[in-house]
Amino acid sequence: MATIDHEDGRAIAQKVERFVRDIVVPYETDSRRDDHGPLDSLVHEIRARAREAGVLTPHIRPDGSHLSHRATARVLRASGLSPLGPLACNTNAPDEGNMFLLGKVATPEQKQQFLDPMVAGEGRSCFLMTEPAADGGTGSDPSMMQTRAELQGDEWVVNGRKAFATGFDGAKFAILMAKTEREDGTPSATMFLVPLPHPALQQERLISTIDSSMPGGHAVVKVENLRLSASAILGAAHEGFAYAQIRLAPARLTHCMRWLGAATRANEIATEYAVRRQAFGKALIDHEGVGFMLADNLIDLKQCELMIDWCADALDAGEKAITESSMAKVAVSETLFRVADRCVQVMGGTGVSHDTIVEQVFREIRAFRIYDGPTQVHKWSLAKKIKREALARS
Template sequence: MTEISTAAAEIANRVEAFVRETVVPFEKDPRLGSHGPSDELAAELRDLARSQGVLCPHIRDDGTHFSHLETALILRKSGLSPLGPIACHVMAPDEGNMYLLGKVGSDAIKQRFLKPLVAGEGRSAFFMTEPAKDGGAGSDPSLMQTTCKRDGNHWVISGRKAFITGADGAQVGIVMAKSIEPDSEGGACLFLVDLPDPAIQTERVLDTIDNSMPGGHAVITIDNLRVPADQMLGEAGEGFKYAQIRLAPARLTHCMRWLGLAIRAQEIASDYACRRTAFGKQLIDHEGVGFMLAQNRIDLQACELMVDWCARVLDTGDLGTTESSMAKTFVAETLFQIADRCVQSMGGTGVSGDTIVEQLFREVRAFRIYDGPTEVHKWSLAKKIKREWREHQADA
């Protein structure tokens, strides 16, 4: 059974101290906008993390990663502020993109694209989701409409993308497209591209309920983008398989970060309930409030256990597709209930921007959709239950 090493525990403690003492004061910074913190603010925070030795803290100095279980502890600490993962450079989509490049990228791709990302010299974006009105890929990536075709020693990509997190201001893009070459059988391909590129244009940055990620979520047009063949990630037609390598860990790191923010929100709500009095006693002594915070304590522990259970599965080398689907569904839904109780416990203050509690409510509401809506995960799990039943009947 994988345990937390002394080194991982020490870096987690340093991350927590950094976030609480250095990052939290930036939560009222005017450079925080409706489409996330500005790149100027993000760069300043990364510089602070670098100076305190907590930039990409889940990656050791030799380039190897801590275990998924150890990463769960480290990223949970980074999430104690909405700005913590940005400062520590472990926010989506960068964290998942770095993981994917480390697993699949060639030496040349790692040197050119991964190394600067790990150093915190810029941001990245993952171009997969497409506009619903185009009939494009969303929860069902097989509906991919963006295409790529060979042209000499290049590939040419065209299509539209939507909800592309961080595209506005990113330096690196991972673009998914469906090959129309006969030898790839219509499979997906992944390409590394330098940004900005004149062939990739932002139609608009969407106004969404969440605002924690730099660059927001954009609708993108890709018009005859030419990419050198050696900037394809892996082999042609294998993009969906490579995306699976990224999928489960990225789902889980979302859970880790938002769990950290929920822990902080619970601290804030508990402090409020213990200080505020109404009808002759502290709010915490009113069962309507005290029981909500008690249930939050129970649910936070359950979320931590679920995350750690899935992390241990990933640490065995298993893809953990089913386990991460279960964990994402449970944690997203449960954290939303926790956030709702924190807001309710604090009354009017809970819906104001005076604390990060209302932001947690907004961010986790979006998380119930991002990385696969709850209903899609349950549908997938139901299919697995049916398949297992059929197999059992055949063996009986």
């Protein structure tokens, strides 16, 4: 079965790659975008092209089941060959991670209302967990969550503020995470599904950030007297932290998959530039300093591919893969940033211009080193695990 899945993944990835290179890449110069990302009119158009080409949501089979993580790695890497590719193919964050979580824990009714339209590419979603630092809210430390949901009679009443709500502006629904208390007073968290727009969720502002590939941008959202019935709870009450782990481990990895595709494309552009551009009587690539940078890129891209496959295999084996996903996220984000940096350097002035996507890939991967957990937080978590295991052996 795994072999068949891998073969399916290769065939789907090849189809996605042809679509991205032939159809999506020409849209990279389309003016329908703002400082935060492509406008929905552009997303709708390229998504319609993907539906027509049979590559919309290609990592989910018609019966609703997902490809293996290893097969998904090939497909998402192919979609990532353009910054617009994941949006066109419906493999973009946060939607891809939200689809995965809904598929795991949503009720049949919730899947029909929220998941099915998203799989069909009929709307965007957002994930509301991070909170403003000025409020002392949660970032990498979920125990700092300030947004609270209190049970009042038959309703949950939610109040708080969220930040870096990617894609909130224009999303069809949100997965909202809030602090709750069990009957014995033990602190916990619960996830809720909230249709958007909703009068109790008001966008305060859009945060200007270094990246610019997310429609709707990254919003600060005020949640005021949001009243929800028990049917709005995603999965079970008080299990939000556990569900976050279900979502985050694969989501960290799929980020790696998409950005591996983007860095691969940036390296292709830099290589073509180095072969064609002349300086001091010969092609740039024939200068050792440039040639060695491109050689390092080739090595680093292969190492990232192997790291992703290793983590994907752990997930496919049924492991939680929290440690593996942390290691992969650190290694791949840091390595791909070096790849993107070298691409900019090889191309000189052209590399920092908007003439190619190289400068955008550089910016996006710089942000990736923070999103879904900064490198230092993951290393700190790994160090704690190393200490526990060392003490257990002594």
